[in-house]
Amino acid sequence: MLLHVGIDDTDSVYGGCTTYVAHGLILRLARAGYPIIDEPRLLRLNPNIPWKTRGNAAVGFSLFAPSAEWLVRFCWKRVEELSYSARRSGACVVLTEAQCRLIESSYPNPFSSVVDHEYILGLLKTVGAQFRSSTPLGLVGASAAASHHLTQGDHTYELIAYRKPENVGSKRHIDHASVLQMNKAFGNQMFSNVDQDRVLIAPNGADPVLFGIRGETPSVLISAKDSLVTEDYDEWIVYRTNQATDCHYRVKKIPQCRLGEAVDVTARVEVWPQTVQGGHTFLTIIEDGWRLNVAFFKQSGSMRDAASMLAPGDLVRISGGIGTQLPAVLKAEKLRVLELTRLFGPVPPKCNSCGHKTTSMGRNKGYRCPACKRRYPASVPAIMERPRRMVPGEYLPPLRYFRHLMKPPARYGKEKHRHLFTLKTFAYYR
Numbered sequence: 001m002l003l004h005v006g007i008d009d010t011d012s013v014y015g016g017c018t019t020y021v022a023h024g025l026i027l028r029l030a031r032a033g034y035p036i037i038d039e040p041r042l043l044r045l046n047p048n049i050p051w052k053t054r055g056n057a058a059v060g061f062s063l064f065a066p067s068a069e070w071l072v073r074f075c076w077k078r079v080e081e082l083s084y085s086a087r088r089s090g091a092c093v094v095l096t097e098a099q100c101r102l103i104e105s106s107y108p109n110p111f112s113s114v115v116d117h118e119y120i121l122g123l124l125k126t127v128g129a130q131f132r133s134s135t136p137l138g139l140v141g142a143s144a145a146a147s148h149h150l151t152q153g154d155h156t157y158e159l160i161a162y163r164k165p166e167n168v169g170s171k172r173h174i175d176h177a178s179v180l181q182m183n184k185a186f187g188n189q190m191f192s193n194v195d196q197d198r199v200l201i202a203p204n205g206a207d208p209v210l211f212g213i214r215g216e217t218p219s220v221l222i223s224a225k226d227s228l229v230t231e232d233y234d235e236w237i238v239y240r241t242n243q244a245t246d247c248h249y250r251v252k253k254i255p256q257c258r259l260g261e262a263v264d265v266t267a268r269v270e271v272w273p274q275t276v277q278g279g280h281t282f283l284t285i286i287e288d289g290w291r292l293n294v295a296f297f298k299q300s301g302s303m304r305d306a307a308s309m310l311a312p313g314d315l316v317r318i319s320g321g322i323g324t325q326l327p328a329v330l331k332a333e334k335l336r337v338l339e340l341t342r343l344f345g346p347v348p349p350k351c352n353s354c355g356h357k358t359t360s361m362g363r364n365k366g367y368r369c370p371a372c373k374r375r376y377p378a379s380v381p382a383i384m385e386r387p388r389r390m391v392p393g394e395y396l397p398p399l400r401y402f403r404h405l406m407k408p409p410a411r412y413g414k415e416k417h418r419h420l421f422t423l424k425t426f427a428y429y430r
Contacts, residue, residue, distance in 0.1 A: 003065050003094055005075055006146030008058035009138030010082070010090040017207045019160055021082040021090075022059035023237045026429065028078055029063060035425045036063040039218075042158060042239035043145050044404040045110050046248060048260050048321035051137065057404075059239070060145030061426075068094045068130040076132040091138025093124065093131040093146045102127045103147040110144040111248040111405065114260035114324070154245040154415040156191075159221035159428075160212045161236040169206045174199070175229035182213075186224045190215040191244055191410040195399035214243065216414060218428045237429035240419065246407040249319050254290040260324045262405075265292065266317045266338070269310045281308045285316065294318055294330045300397035303335050309390045313341030333406055335395040343386040349376055 010021040019042060026036055040061040047056055065071040072094040079090050095103060106123055108115050117136040120143050124131050133139050163172070176199055183194040192214050193201050201211040210233050215221045218238045225236065248262040257263050267285035275281045279298030284291050296307040310316065319334040348358045351369035358367035358376055367376045402408060 001064065001067065002062065002097055003068055003071055004060060004062045004097075004100055004146045004149070005071065006058060006060045006091075006093040006095075006142035006144065007075070007079060008091050008141030008145060010079060011207070017209055018057055018059050019237070019239065020162055020208045021079060022061065023160075023162065023235060023429065024082045025075060025078045026061060026237070026426075027235075029074070032074070034063050034065055036061045037423050037425055038062055038149075038421050039240040039419075039426055039428070040237065041145060041148070041150050042241040042243070043110075043141070043148060043150070044241065044243055044248075045141055045144060046112055046114065046260070046262060046321075047403045047405060048262060048324065049114065050260075050324050056141070058141030058145035060148070062149070062421075068096060072130040072132055079132075091131070091133035091135075091142040093129060093139065093142040095127075095129050095143075095146045099127045099129050100147045100149075103129070103143060107144065107147060109250070110140065110148070111242065112250045112262040114258075115140045115144075149419075149421060150240055150242060151419045151421050153247065153417065154242075155419055156214060156216060156241050156244050156411070157218050157221055157238055158212050158214045158241050158243060159218070159225055159236060159238045161210045161225065161230075161233045162208045163210045163231070163233060165208075167231060168208050172202050172210060173231040174202055174211060178227065178229040182224050182227045185227065186215070186220055187410075189217065189220040190224065191408050192399055192402060198400055200400060222428065235430060243404045244407050244411050245405065245415070246319070248405045254285070254287045254292045257292065257322055257328065257330070259322055259326070259328060262319075262321050263330070264317065264319045265330065266315070267292070269312055269314045269316060271312055273308050273310055275308050279304070283307065283310060285318070292330055293327065294320075294332055296332045296335070299401050300332070301401075303332070303395040303397045306335060306337070306390055306395040307332070309388075310337070311341055311343055311388075315339035333397070333403065337390065337392045337395065340388050340390070340392060343388065344383055345386050347384040347386075351376075 007022050010018045043058045045056045075092045079092050117140050120139050121136045179199045201213050203209050213221055213224055249264040252263040267287035270284045270286040273281050273283040281296040281304050283294050296304040315338040317336040318332050320330050320332040323329045348367050350357055351374055353374050354372045356369050356371040358369050361368050364378050366378045
């Protein structure tokens, strides 16, 4: 019978990787005579969840197996063997086709919302699903990965290569120049692998991942992999993902926003932005009398700089995540300036004698020409429109600060609309 498996929470903040556990499980199933079909799925869930480990990823795949009971026993044994977690909170869910439809129709959006694990536990029991879990927390991602097949909407691919066991924990050896050359050769069909001259394909932690390269098709990624110069590795796999799709943002009005959600809000700036010690910029947006505080962090670079130049009345569209604690703060990830208000203010007069622009001598002290020293009273300046230092448009942080689900400019216009689920045996792994 056709069954769908979801795995989650097998890593920790200290190391490990859920994709590595899933890859090992896929290998063992194939060796036991049960190869998976279609493509394995790497789902990035709501990045605002405070109890996530690192990338908040869950993995799902599909195959034909004798029964859900047999499959969950087989998978859980391997999950326990391969997990890296001091918390021992890994989770495995196995669903039939009918159970998938029931779960997905009742599942709160796992990419943008905070999902209650007790609700998911009750839902799995209601539909009669087979599952194993050390704690209920991991069931949220595992059930999402088992029931969400990424067949509708946009999707991308990531090829992940894993280190030899004896190398895990040591410094990764990846030739910087070969990564830049790979990006130059295949960059039109790849994204978020390089930020200017900075390489983004290798993690920093003590996990088994050597590198992960992201692109639009599996074939491009496999060709790109072969062009890299790295330390020896044996195992790799290609996942279909929801990464770089902006799928987590939900268009909301300010009163509809909830703690922990990923939202997309259009409103007007209420007050002048304030930049505090440390370089972060804060402002308040208002919509029909409802207000929301917004934070632009120093690390967001030019986006933070643009936010600091906004003025009351500007119409903006801000995408980001709401914090999980009160008072609610929208942590900006993308800024789109839709409309700039006109600003007016006093302009120092020009000197009647020599034509130079005068300068202020102090509050209510008048103006003086720097060339001929002629003085003018404070009542002389005219009220004129001030030029704005910015233009409408989209302002984004550097690529290295993009979260997994954020769509980079390189993907604009390359969005996919669906994936045809196939019963063909999956072959893009080793």
